[in-house]
């Protein structure tokens with residue numbers, strides 16, 4: 001039975017081995033001790049690349065590149081699957097030479113991760129080059145992110161979302177908001193600096209709280225006028241400056257549907273790239289022992305109502321395509337599984353049925 005870390009050869013104390021066995025986590029624990037796991041090494045390597053420009057410049061020569069065109073990711077359809085091609089530095093050079101562009105372009109790329117073997121991954125937006133030429137050359141197409149996220153697998157969709165968010169942030173932070181002078185990105189793209197003022201800008205996300213309100217046996221779902229027909233989701237709202245998550249949740253529920261939250265518990269969080277990089281903080285909330293009549297804010301919402309368990313379970317199974325009825329009305333359906341709203345609704349169903 002191996003009881004040594006693969007990297008430092010330190011043996012594990014017996015108590016740790018026993019604990020690992022009992023937690024059924026033995027396989028992983030036996031290969032790496034905590035400070036030498038693949039994950040830790042990977043995170044430390046990425047951190048070094050962010051801090052060290054020359055190391056990162058060197059990494060660009062052995063890295064792989066995900067391409068975007070005006071923030072739309074490049075996808076290739078192989079049989080029924082959509083894949084995200086990763087180009088080597090040599091392939092990038094070949095493409096850029098075709099456009100008589102220099103390799104200086106590579107410097108515009110941003111670091112978005114690395115493999116377990118420390119092959120760094122970069123994202124690069126080729127928006128200034130002719131889209132159709134790149135598509136023909138690489139046999140694929142630049143696809144709107146709203147479509148791309150829902151046709152690739154789950155890991156790829158979160159990678160695409162964060163890569164696009166970082167590229168978007170750089171595109172819109174090219175000037176210092178204090179001096180108006182151009183800002184310069186570090187090689188990894190983890191920050192931009194204004195050399196005139198000395199201000200460093202870091203990529204940002206806007207925190208949004210998403211709240212699935214329940215009265216114990218029903219849950220509250222709502223529609224904004226801009227939603228596709230028939231789609232309902234949980235309430236949500238941006239955090240005001242200085243607010244805690246709990247305060248935002250209480251305020252948004254009061255503002256949007258006129259109810260008071262009695263208790264609130266955290267579920268999970270998700271980066272969401274629309275409209276531009278939100279950190280979605282998902283919570284369940286209970287409103288009980290008070291008036292349960294909804295007083296909807298019609299400036300923000302088109303409809304808000306209570307849904308029973310059965311209606312929610314049917315809505316979860318319904319495809320948007322099959323929501324339209326013969327009379328032109330739409331049956332309710334909910335956001336797809338990639339959206340954290342879906343997870344909240346699923347969790348609520350589990351709570352009700354367990």
Ligand SMILES: NC(=O)C1=CN([C@@H]2O[C@H](COP(=O)(O)OP(=O)(O)OC[C@H]3O[C@@H](n4cnc5c(N)ncnc54)[C@H](O)[C@@H]3O)[C@@H](O)[C@H]2O)C=CC1
Pocket residue numbers: 206208210233234235236237238272274275276278280300335339340341342
């Ligand atoms: N991933 C998911 O499951 C879901 C994601 N969302 C996302 O949550 C976000 C916020 O939801 P809403 O209910 O519309 O928010 P909201 O209820 O706070 O209303 C939006 C309004 O807030 C104002 N606002 C305040 N701070 C803002 C900021 N930093 N950026 C943009 N607008 C700001 C603007 O006037 C805007 O029109 C949306 O971008 C939406 O895409 C919403 C529901 C589900």
Ligand SMILES: [Mg+2]
Pocket residue numbers: 235236237256300
């Ligand atoms: Mg809202």
